[in-house]
Amino acid sequence: xxxxxxxSLIAAVLSLAIAVTVVIRPRRLRVHWLFSLFxxxxxxxxxxxxxxxxxxxDLWRRANLLCAVMLPVAGVQFFRAFIDEYTIWMSTLxxxxxxxxxxxxxxxxxxxxxxxxxxASAVFSYLLxxxxxxxxxxxxxxxxxxxxIEGARLRYLALVGGLAATFTMADYLRYVxxxxxxxxxxxxxxxxxxxxxxxxxxxxxxxxxLAGRLAVLTALSFTLAFIFWVSVRVSGGGFFLxxxxxxxxxxxxxxxxxxxxxxxxxxxxFRERFDFERAVASLRRRVGRVLEIDDLAHAILDGLEQxxxxxxxxxxxxxxxxxxxxxxxxxxxxxxQRIEIAPGRAFLDRLRRDDHIVLETVERELxxxxxxxxxxxxxxxxxxxxxxxxxxASVCLAIRAESGEIYGLLCLRDERLRDAFSPEEVQLxxxxxxxxxLAVENSRLYQHIKERDRLAALGEMAAGLAHEIRNPLGxxxxxxxxxxxxxxxxxxxxxxxxxxxxxDEVDRLNRxxxxxxxxxxxxRGNPSAADMNATVERTMxxxxxxxxxxxxxxxxxxxxxxxxxRIDVEQLRQVLINLVRNAVQAMERGGTLTVSTxxxxxxxxxGASRRWAEMRVxxxxxxxxxxxxxxxxxPFVTTKDSGTGLGLSISHRIxxxxxxxxxxxxxxGSGATFVVRLPxxxxxxxxxxxxxxxxxxxTEGAASGAVSEGKSESRSGADxxxxxxxxx
Ligand code: ADP
Numbered sequence: 001x002x003x004x005x006x007x008s009l010i011a012a013v014l015s016l017a018i019a020v021t022v023v024i025r026p027r028r029l030r031v032h033w034l035f036s037l038f039x040x041x042x043x044x045x046x047x048x049x050x051x052x053x054x055x056x057x058d059l060w061r062r063a064n065l066l067c068a069v070m071l072p073v074a075g076v077q078f079f080r081a082f083i084d085e086y087t088i089w090m091s092t093l094x095x096x097x098x099x100x101x102x103x104x105x106x107x108x109x110x111x112x113x114x115x116x117x118x119x120a121s122a123v124f125s126y127l128l129x130x131x132x133x134x135x136x137x138x139x140x141x142x143x144x145x146x147x148x149i150e151g152a153r154l155r156y157l158a159l160v161g162g163l164a165a166t167f168t169m170a171d172y173l174r175y176v177x178x179x180x181x182x183x184x185x186x187x188x189x190x191x192x193x194x195x196x197x198x199x200x201x202x203x204x205x206x207x208x209x210l211a212g213r214l215a216v217l218t219a220l221s222f223t224l225a226f227i228f229w230v231s232v233r234v235s236g237g238g239f240f241l242x243x244x245x246x247x248x249x250x251x252x253x254x255x256x257x258x259x260x261x262x263x264x265x266x267x268x269x270f271r272e273r274f275d276f277e278r279a280v281a282s283l284r285r286r287v288g289r290v291l292e293i294d295d296l297a298h299a300i301l302d303g304l305e306q307x308x309x310x311x312x313x314x315x316x317x318x319x320x321x322x323x324x325x326x327x328x329x330x331x332x333x334x335x336x337q338r339i340e341i342a343p344g345r346a347f348l349d350r351l352r353r354d355d356h357i358v359l360e361t362v363e364r365e366l367x368x369x370x371x372x373x374x375x376x377x378x379x380x381x382x383x384x385x386x387x388x389x390x391x392x393a394s395v396c397l398a399i400r401a402e403s404g405e406i407y408g409l410l411c412l413r414d415e416r417l418r419d420a421f422s423p424e425e426v427q428l429x430x431x432x433x434x435x436x437x438l439a440v441e442n443s444r445l446y447q448h449i450k451e452r453d454r455l456a457a458l459g460e461m462a463a464g465l466a467h468e469i470r471n472p473l474g475x476x477x478x479x480x481x482x483x484x485x486x487x488x489x490x491x492x493x494x495x496x497x498x499x500x501x502x503x504d505e506v507d508r509l510n511r512x513x514x515x516x517x518x519x520x521x522x523x524r525g526n527p528s529a530a531d532m533n534a535t536v537e538r539t540m541x542x543x544x545x546x547x548x549x550x551x552x553x554x555x556x557x558x559x560x561x562x563x564x565x566r567i568d569v570e571q572l573r574q575v576l577i578n579l580v581r582n583a584v585q586a587m588e589r590g591g592t593l594t595v596s597t598x599x600x601x602x603x604x605x606x607g608a609s610r611r612w613a614e615m616r617v618x619x620x621x622x623x624x625x626x627x628x629x630x631x632x633x634x635p636f637v638t639t640k641d642s643g644t645g646l647g648l649s650i651s652h653r654i655x656x657x658x659x660x661x662x663x664x665x666x667x668x669g670s671g672a673t674f675v676v677r678l679p680x681x682x683x684x685x686x687x688x689x690x691x692x693x694x695x696x697x698x699t700e701g702a703a704s705g706a707v708s709e710g711k712s713e714s715r716s717g718a719d720x721x722x723x724x725x726x727x728x
Contacts, residue, residue: 005053011185012046015039018196029368034078035199039192041067041074046185061115062108068123069104072097072130079134082199083141083154090137097130124169131165157194164191279307280428284435291446293317296439297328300410300432305331312392312413317440318406325409335411336390346380347387351398351406355433356426357384359394395421397433399440407440457634464636464645468512472505479505515646516635525568527658529681532565532572532597532613533558539573540595543580551590552583559598563680565613567658572678575654575662578647579617579674585640586621586672594618600677611680612660618673623666632664651676 019039022032045067052060076097080090104123108114135158142154167184231245283303290296297315304313312332316325316339324340341348350357362384369378388396393411400406410433412421421429479498536558547554565572576595583593600612624632631637633652638645648664655662660678667673 005050007185008046008050008053011189012043012050014189015043015046015192018192019043022196022199031078031081031199034074034081035195038071038074038078039196041071042188042192045071065108065114065123066105068127069101069108072127073101075131076134079138082195083138085137085141090134093130093133100126100130128165128169132162135161135165153198157191157198160187160191160194164188276307276309276425277428279303279309280432283307284432287432287435287439290439291443293328293440293443296436296443300436301329301331304412309414310412311415312411314391314393314409314411316391316409316411318408325406328408330392332413333392335392339387339391339409344383344387346383347396348406350384351396351409352400352404355400355430356395356397357388358421358426359385359388362388395426395429397426397429399433399437401437401441407437410436457631460631460637461635464634464638465512465516468636468644469509472509472512475505476502512644515644515650525571527566527568529564530567530569530572532562532615532678533560535569535572536576536595536597536615539576540580543577547580547584547593550584550587552587553590553592555592555594557594557596559596561599562597562613563599563611563682565658565660565678566681567654567660567678571654571658575651575676576615576617578651579676582647583617583619583621583672586623587619588621591620591671593620599680611682612677613680615676615678616673617676618667619671621671624664624672629666633662 016039019036022028022036022039025032045064048060048064048067052064076090076094080086080094104119104126107119113119138154138161139158142151142156142158145151145154164184164187167187170184227245227249280303283300286299286303287296290299297317300315301313304310310331312330312335314330314335315328317328318324319326322341324338324344327335327337339347347357362381366378366381366385369381388394388411391409391411392413394413395411397410397412398406399408399410410429412429414421479501482498483495536556540554540556544554580593580595587593594616596616596618598614600614602610602612625639628637628639633648634645635649636645637649652662655676655678658678660676662674662676664672664674
């Protein structure tokens with residue numbers, strides 16, 4: 001069988017299959033019937049082409065020509081319904097196609113001139129005109145379409161249709177002696193397929209995806225053909241070996257080639273889409289690092305704003321009672337503040353079912369239902385549309401747990417375009433909401449751990465406070481009992497001594513309580529730009545005699561480029577005094593105290609570079625006792641006989657209130673080092689929660705005032721063990 005006949009038969013079968021698939025589906029609209037008719041006429045035309053090829057003679061020739069002249073009638077009818085354009089121009093075309101078809105049919109059926117070159121030319125011109133004209137209208141409609149995707153789709157359709165018509169017409173050139181390969185058949189089938197997808201899919205066909213797949217397929221087919229050709233050549237005409245070699249090479253090449261080709265196509269042709277893909281990918285990475293719900297809203301909205309693909313965006317999170325969703329943040333005009341679960345049930349049920357809702361899909365469904373007259377479902381769809389409208393959304397995506405619970409809603413719209421997000425882009429956004437739902441789960445877990453830590457810290461603090469109060473109370477009671485006892489036991493000196501004890505212990509109680517109050521009611525002091533080096537120098541001058549008395553050598557290493565920090569200078573001195581005194585007390589037999597400062601720069605979660613001033617206080621003592629390593633910054637944790645255990649917790653509060661962090665570590669065999677990091681003045685204002693220089697440890701602490709005091713007692717330390725806290 002000749003190749004043209006073969007391809008015609010295949011095309012006839014495929015066109016028929018497409019025609020049948022459309023009519024057997026439920027909820028048929030008029031456009032579906034007309035499409036089916038159009039596909040059916042194409043099938044008939046191919047069938048008669050095939051038959052006239054295998055059985056040359058008058059009958060099939062005439063039948064083939066008849067099918068050809070009927071084709072535009074079905075075509076024009078279908079395109080009119082497809083683009084919903086019943087203008088005078090389209091009606092004229094429709095009428096002209098009918099008149100021409102009837103005239104030409106009469107000529108073909110009743111006269112012997114059907115084979116004449118004049119009739120053939122008339123059929124040819126009529127076909128070309130009647131197929132290309134409606135396609136030109138489709139193209140024009142595509143150019144004026146309000147929506148980007150709709151416009152692109154119509155233009156592509158018209159283009160593929162035009163090519164298909166041109167090449168199919170070129171098939172007729174064989175009648176004037178010009179034989180070209182049956183490219184038209186392949187193009188016609190592609191055209192039918194694209195049309196088929198366009199009328200059946202609720203959401204328009206993603207042309208990026210289609211073009212990408214076609215390109216990959218073409219590239220791979222040519223590669224395979226080439227490899228096959230080479231291996232046939234090399235093996236001298238055998239079949240088995242070349243097939244195996246070609247199959248192996250293709251299997252090896254398929255994935256890398258596909259990825260590469262898809263990337264290239266995205267970046268070269270679909271720049272906008274490529275950029276969006278990259279923006280969403282980087283946003284996903286950012287969301288993956290978020291631990292607080294507020295930061296999540298901030299990160300997502302920030303990232304979407306930077307992508308410049310939305311004009312409206314809003315994020316809602318479910319409330320504690322799970323009765324509705326509260327607005328956590330938005331871009332563009334403020335949408336509704338809250339979406340209640342009860343009135344928004346239809347909307348939320350649909351989200352629970354599908355993960356996302358696209359306004360355009362709902363509109364289409366509503367349109368179809370109007371035709372079918374299903375009022376109840378139409379009412380539901382109408383409610384969904386109203387909810388989308390209230391949230392200013394053309395796409396709404398659920399941030400959903402695996403269990404189905406909806407944690408939040410991400411609503412987007414680009415008002416510059418009606419359907420700004422293609423199915424592929426919605427898919428990308430679904431990846432983002434999946435990541436966001438993980439972040440919500442993590443943040444819930446994190447809050448839980450924080451609460452647990454807070455309660456544990458509170459417990460320790462209460463125990464510490466009780467201990468601090470009970471000791472002096474015991475001493476006061478014993479002294480009072482002594483003074484209250486029989487006269488014989490008391491002499492003047494003893495009375496004096498016990499009264500002194502009572503006064504001292506009351507003072508101590510007072511001190512503990514004021515420190516505690518300072519801790520419980522933190523003050524920010526008067527933050528201003530403070531020169532860290534100057535503060536360290538002045539404070540160390542003050543502490544010089546104390547160090548000398550304890551046989552401690554002081555080494556200062558202050559880097560001149562250490563930036564200024566935003567903090568109350570007195571509070572900064574307070575921190576340094578606490579750290580130095582602890583170090584001096586730890587080095588019972590003397591040693592070396594090193595205080596150094598330097599500039600630190602670090603890239604933050606959001607990619608911005610931040611500068612920090614770092615202050616290190618190191619000693620050559622025994623290091624921090626292992627047993628208190630994990631609770632070092634908890635109030636009342638002390639290993640000293642008369643320590644309050646408030647020095648470090650107060651220092652921690654001061655530093656974190658200023659947006660910085662403090663951490664402690666034991667250097668192997670060389671004592672303890674405390675590292676304080678504070679944001680450089682220019683960054684301190686922009687400093688957001690979560691952007692602290694160090695993370696981990698969730699110990700809470702606060703307050704200003706109170707210098708840690710007491711005698712040294714600390715013993716033994718763990719090597720390179722460290723504890724770290726940061727502002728959250
Ligand atoms: P206090 O000094 O009143 O005990 P702090 O909160 O200042 O309270 O310190 C808590 C505990 O941390 C100390 O009791 C001590 O065991 C330990 N510590 C602090 N600094 C050092 C250091 N430089 N070397 C060893 N241990 C230290």
